[in-house]
Amino acid sequence: MNDIAVKKVFLFNEKVSLREFNKEDWMAVHQYASQDQVCQYQPWGPNSEEDSKGFIQEVLANAEQYPRTRHTLAIEFSGKLVGAGELAIDDISNRVGEMGYVVNPDYWGQGIATEAAQLLIKFGFQELELHRIFATCDPRNIGSAKVLEKVGMTKEGRLREHKLIRDGWRDSFLYSILEHEWKKSNE
Numbered sequence: 001m002n003d004i005a006v007k008k009v010f011l012f013n014e015k016v017s018l019r020e021f022n023k024e025d026w027m028a029v030h031q032y033a034s035q036d037q038v039c040q041y042q043p044w045g046p047n048s049e050e051d052s053k054g055f056i057q058e059v060l061a062n063a064e065q066y067p068r069t070r071h072t073l074a075i076e077f078s079g080k081l082v083g084a085g086e087l088a089i090d091d092i093s094n095r096v097g098e099m100g101y102v103v104n105p106d107y108w109g110q111g112i113a114t115e116a117a118q119l120l121i122k123f124g125f126q127e128l129e130l131h132r133i134f135a136t137c138d139p140r141n142i143g144s145a146k147v148l149e150k151v152g153m154t155k156e157g158r159l160r161e162h163k164l165i166r167d168g169w170r171d172s173f174l175y176s177i178l179e180h181e182w183k184k185s186n187e
C-alpha cells in the first residue's frame with residue numbers, strides 16, 4: 001500500500017489536540033451527538049447508537065482513501081475526546097476546503113472550538129496547500145459564527161435555504177479565509 005495513503009494526522013497546540021478517530025471512540029461521540037442541543041442546527045442527529053457507530057465507520061473508511069479528501073479528527077482536551085473537527089477538500093483543482101466542528105456541551109465556552117478551528121486552518125494551508133477554506137453556519141448559531149470570526153474568517157453573505165434540517169429549510173452564513181490572508185496574520 002502507498003505510504004501516503006496511511007499517513008496519520010496529529011495536530012496540537014497548548015490547549016487541544018486533534019487526532020485520528022479509532023473504533024472505540026463511538027461512545028464518546030455518542031455522548032454528544034445524541035443530544036438535541038448539539039444537532040439543533042445540523043442536518044444530522046440526534047444520533048442513535050447505530051448512527052454514532054456508522055459515523056466512526058465512515059470516518060475510518062475516509063481516512064484510508066487516497067487521495068484523502070476528508071480529514072475528520074477527534075478533538076482531545078485534558079486527555080478526553082470532547083468533539084470532532086473536519087477539513088474536507090471540496091474542490092481539488094481550485095484548492096478549496098470546507099471546515100466544520102462540534103464540541104460536547106460539557107465543554108462549551110472554553111475556547112475549544114476556536115483552538116480546533118485554528119489548527120484545522122493551519123493544516124489546510126500548510127499541509128494540504130489549500131487556497132480557500134470556507135465554513136457555513138446557521139444564522140441562529142451564534143457560538144459557531146463567533147468561532148469563525150475569531151479565527152479570522154470573513155463573512156461573505158447568506159445562502160438562502162441552504163440545508164434541510166428537521167424543522168425545514170435553513171439559511172446559512174458563508175464564511176471564508178484565503179491562503180494569503182492567513183499567511184499575513186501569521187507572519
Ligand SMILES: CC(C)(COP(=O)(O)OP(=O)(O)OC[C@H]1O[C@@H](n2cnc3c(N)ncnc32)[C@H](O)[C@@H]1OP(=O)(O)O)[C@@H](O)C(=O)NCCC(=O)NCCS
Nearest residue numbers: 038101102103108109110111112113114137142143144146
Ligand atoms: C458552536 C460550538 C462548536 C462552539 O464550541 P465552543 O468550544 O463552545 O466554542 P468557543 O468556546 O471557542 O467559543 C467561541 C465564542 O463563542 C461564544 N459562544 C459559544 N457558544 C455560544 C452560544 N451558544 N451563544 C453565544 N455565544 C456563544 C463563546 O463564549 C466564545 O466567545 P468569547 O470568546 O467572546 O467568549 C459548540 O457550541 C457546538 O458544538 N455546537 C453544536 C454543533 C455546531 O453547531 N457546530 C458548528 C456547526 S456550523
